[in-house]
Amino acid sequence: MNISEILSTKFTEFDIGTPLSKVAGAFENQELDAVVVTDGDEYRGVVSRRQLASSSNQPSAKVGSQVQHVPTVERTEDVREVARLMIGSDAKTLPVLDEDRIFGVVTADAILEAVRPFLDAVTVEDAYSTKLVSTTPEATIGKTLNVLRESGIAHLPVIDGDELVGIVSLYDVIEFTTRGGSKSQGGSSGSFGGRGRSGGSHGGFGAREGDSDRMLDLPVRNLMSDVVVTVRRSAPLDEVVETMFEHEVSSLVVTADQTGEPVGIITKTDVIEALTWERDDRNAVQVFGLDLLEVMDYDDVSALIESVTSKYGEMSVIKASIELQEHKEQSRGVPLVLARIRLVTDRGYFTADGEGYGATHALRLAANAVERQLLKGKTYGQSKKQSDAESQEHLYGWWLSG
Structure with a gap:
């Protein structure tokens, strides 16, 4: 399948000499992810909503100073590529060129809309990030902004104890601190940067004209949205995409099926990445908490996964996710560690935990548990509508049909 049917020839274009303030105004269109920058008839690059929101340039600066050089594609490029x-490139909009001239753009949303019917073969469990970066209601807006920027994320769940009470976006914080001076009531107007909000924000903290320092010192509970869109860890990815489009958000907080406890986050980028998995990609290993391992590095972990899966005949690992979590409990100075392994393979989905003193010990215990599952032929999620082989073919076989 190529992008010829999903690209758009309608795009927002600015000359390199356009002031950033004018470009920022274009993003009041909540559907716009990026603008194309040109120099006369010559394509120069793009500037994204997120990039502009994260920059500290003066509004009088020219858009040419913020140009991002992302890959360009041809009209017949394969969707998977x-x-x-x-x-x-960490970009959700790519320019489409025709004989070196800008012809259109292809967006992540267009791709997700096109492939949504094929995403029921993979669940949130397979794709979400278990590293949940969050903040508290009493954290200052300034500290929250630093967390968003340093973590390279656009949305931050707000958790009070074990309860998910809200969410705050990078765009809302930027709008509040840079454009809120003309307002005397709290809350987002829904203009530039408001994308990703799914409910009203807490307001009413009085006049704040010209006092940016005081605004940064306010608690984030005054700015956060208390309407948070969540998804179950066992939900299929087609449901994730449908929910994102319905609520006009780019990320969902992942909750445990039984307890409802927030356990991670899934973004449009995570879903797009699932489209890039290969049947025979044995290097598709993600390790969270690699620094906890005492005597192993990334290659050692990959080799361990390879060893485990190669003992039981031909098996293709589409994706392997290893998470290491350190507990406060120690024995002779060695911390207790939980290791969790999740494998997406062409034979099904396998998951197992191991807990031991030291990350290496815990990881090997988890690997042994996965081996036992493989030996018994036991997979996680047997209740899926299709058999594992059919599910894999459903997700990956469609690429050949276009």
Whole structure:
């Protein structure tokens, strides 16, 4: 399948000499992710909503100073290759060229809309990030902004104890601190940067004209949205995409099926990345908490996964996710660690935990538990509508049909 049917020839274009303030105004269109920058008839690059929101340039600066050089694609480019390019460049909009001239753009949303019917073969469990970066209601807006920027994320769940009480976006914080001076009541107007909000914000903290320092010192509970869109960890990815489009958000907080406890986050980027998995990609290993391992590095972990899966005949690992979590409990100075392994393979989905003193010990216990599952032929999520082989073919076989 190529992008010829999903690209758009309608795009917002600015000359390199356009002031950033004018470009920022274009993003009041909540559907706009990025603008194309040109120099006369010559394509120069793009500027994204997120990039502009994260920059500290003066509004009088020219858009040419913020140009991002992302990959360009041809009209007949394969959708899967475009997904890879988006992941590699951290861009959700790529320019489409025709004989070196800008012809249109292809967006992550267009790709997700096109592939949504094929995403029921993979669940949130397979794709979400278990590293949940969050803040508290009493954290200052300034500290929250630093967390968003340092973590390279656009949305931050607000958790009070174990309860998910809200969410705050990078765009809302930027709008509040840079454009809120003309307002005397709290809350977002829904203009530039408001994308990703799914409910009203807490307001009413009085006049704040011209006092940016005081605004940064306010608690984030005054700015956060208390309407948070969540998804179950066992939900299929087609449901994730449908929910994102319905609520006009780019990320969902992932909750445990039984307790409802927030356990991670899934973004449009995570779903796009799922499209890039390969049947025979044995290096598709993600390790969270690698620094906890005492005597192993990334290659050692990959080799361990390879060893585990190669003992039981031909098996293709589509994705392996290893999470290491350190507890406060120690024994002779060695911390107790929980290791969790999740494998997406062409034979099904396998998951197992191991807990031991030291990350290496815990990881090997988890690997042994996965081996036992493989030996018994037991997979996680047997209740899926299709058999594992059919599910894998459903997700990956469609690429050949276009």
